[in-house]
Amino acid sequence: GAVVSQHPSWVICKSGTSVKIECRSLDFQATTMFWYRQFPKQSLMLMATSNEGSKATYEQGVEKDKFLINHASLTLSTLTVTSAHPEDSSFYICSAMGLAGTHVVGEQFFGPGTRLTVL
Amino acid sequence: GQQVMQIPQYQHVQEGEDFTTYCNSSTTLSNIQWYKQRPGGHPVFLIQLVKSGEVKKQKRLTFQFGEAKKNSSLHITATQTTDVGTYFCAGVEYGNKLVFGAGTILRVKS
Numbered sequence: 001g002a003v004v005s006q007h008p009s010w011v012i013c014k015s016g017t018s019v020k021i022e023c024r025s026l027d028f029q030a031t032t033m034f035w036y037r038q039f040p041k042q043s044l045m046l047m048a049t050s051n052e053g054s055k056a057t058y059e060q061g062v063e064k065d066k067f068l069i070n071h072a073s074l075t076l077s078t079l080t081v082t083s084a085h086p087e088d089s090s091f092y093i094c095s096a097m098g099l100a101g102t103h104v105v106g107e108q109f110f111g112p113g114t115r116l117t118v119l
Numbered sequence: 120g121q122q123v124m125q126i127p128q129y130q131h132v133q134e135g136e137d138f139t140t141y142c143n144s145s146t147t148l149s150n151i152q153w154y155k156q157r158p159g160g161h162p163v164f165l166i167q168l169v170k171s172g173e174v175k176k177q178k179r180l181t182f183q184f185g186e187a188k189k190n191s192s193l194h195i196t197a198t199q200t201t202d203v204g205t206y207f208c209a210g211v212e213y214g215n216k217l218v219f220g221a222g223t224i225l226r227v228k229s
Binding site: 032043046110 | 120150152154160161162163164167207211215216217218219220221222224
């Protein structure tokens with residue numbers, strides 16, 4: 001149980017295009033999903049917290065107009081990188097937190113990640 | 120803002136040797152979590168520590184949470200090649216927001 005999927009697993013795009021990444025909790029409902037980016041051999045940096053049905057909360061320094069987050073249901077959150085540039089190339093990982101009482105409180109289940117390369 | 124420091128950055132051990140990674144938070148935490156990320160993989164939850172001075176064990180892994188709830192450690196006894204990966208601590212000051220340490224990369228020579 002507690003599986004999180006991400007799609008696509010990797011994407012290569014041209015500079016200036018937009019890319020949408022999907023994060024799904026497959027066997028549980030997630031009230032909260034998180035989006036991280038991870039540069040090679042570095043730690044995970046939280047970009048934003050996404051709650052179902054409400055606006056995402058972005059971390060300081062993350063442009064909300066560039067990284068659009070939509071949490072349309074209890075099992076799906078999407079991250080759209082708008083007008084992508086080479087410096088946006090990174091590994092984007094989502095995580096999901098289950099409803100209270102279903103898992104260890106605070107435990108996050110991570111997706112497999114999406115590697116974005118912007119040419 | 121909250122910062123979580125983790126050392127060492129990298130450790131290469133002989134199979135059978137012990138391994139320890141340490142985390143220190145700039146602020147008092149409500150809880151600390153530990154994750155393992157295998158090369159090419161994604162972080163996988165290992166454990167959560169909530170109480171001051173708490174010690175938890177999972178087979179060869181021992182996790183500790185400091186009395187002041189600002190530091191934590193993960194100790195692996197008699198490492199095996201399957202222990203290879205990056206170990207991250209992640210502190211929670213309030214709410215559900217995780218602040219990750221830089222991670223410790225563990226390599227095991229057989």
